[in-house]
Amino acid sequence: MFAQGPPITVETPVMFGLEGSGIRTFGKFISKKNGTIYVQPIAIPYNISTKFQVGGIIPLMLKRLDEGETISGFGDLILFAKYQIYKKDEIAKTVRILANIKQTFPTGKTGIGLGISQTYVGIIMGNITTGIGVYSDFGYHITSNDTTDNFTYNFSIGIPLLSHQYPQKQLNTFLEFNGNYLFGPKVHTVFISPGFQFIPGRRILFETSFQIPVVQKNVLANKTNYMVLLGTRFLLN
Known part of the structure; x- marks a missing residue:
């Protein structure tokens, strides 16, 4: 018998219980050709019902360029909503599909935020066994503002390394892929993202991921060397 944790760089289709809430934060270090970026987002989800979740994300960023310039401040505010449109539970197995909407507001500091509004409409899917x-x-x-639209896609496979035990303790490994395609100009990036996750109890987990670029098509400047993520999540009730 095995246990499962949520994916690291991919949206999870499993929500908290009724009126459940939590906090997720992680530090992401991004190595670029012309400098480095550190991002510390804080995400707060809240369940309106067992099928409907809302929340917000606000990132704190620090950019350091090779020329010596350093910029820091809050990035753009993101509000999101998830709604479960399909669920099928069987013995030691569940299949879930969620609709996902995000709205990004250009609240970030100049040089930190995108400076544009952005609306995201997507789907989250999961097929989870023990x-x-x-x-x-x-x-x-x-x-907005005649800026190019883009399509993102992410995949994850998670495997537990410990047998089910009580009190709950999990060690999970993940292999994930993160893709982004911009339509004009046509720019395509894909990252492979192996990661580990440790869950010492029911209310908290720790996770890390190392993201390596495998495709950076038509990225002419400021390519990404690698990204490192280290974070935690915990339930409030």
Whole structure:
């Protein structure tokens, strides 16, 4: 008998119980050709019902360029909503599909935020058993000010490394893929993202992921070398 945790860089189709709430935060270090970026987002989800979840995300960012310039401040505010449109539970297995909507507001500091509004419409899917979890999310970003739209897609396979035990303790490994396609100009990036997750109890987990670019098509400047993520999540009730 095995246990499962949520994917690291892919949206999870499993929500908290009724009126459940939590906090997720992680530090992401991004190594670029012309400098480094550190991002510390804080996400707060809240369940309106067992099928409907809302929340917000606000990132704190620090950009350091090779020329010596450093910029820091809050990034753009993101509000999101998820609604479960399909659920099928069986013995030691569940299949779930969620609709996902996000709205990005240009509240970030100049040089930190995008400076545009962005609406995201997507789908989250998961096929989870006690021995393996397969997750995916994909969606379309509609941008303002004649900025190019883009399509993102993410996949994850999670495998637990510890047998089920009580008190609850989990060690999970993930292999994830993160893709982004911009329509004009046509720019395509794909990252492979292996990661680990440790869950010492019911209310908290720790996770890390190392993201390596495998496709950076038509990225002419400021390519990404790698990204490192280290974070935690915990339930408030």
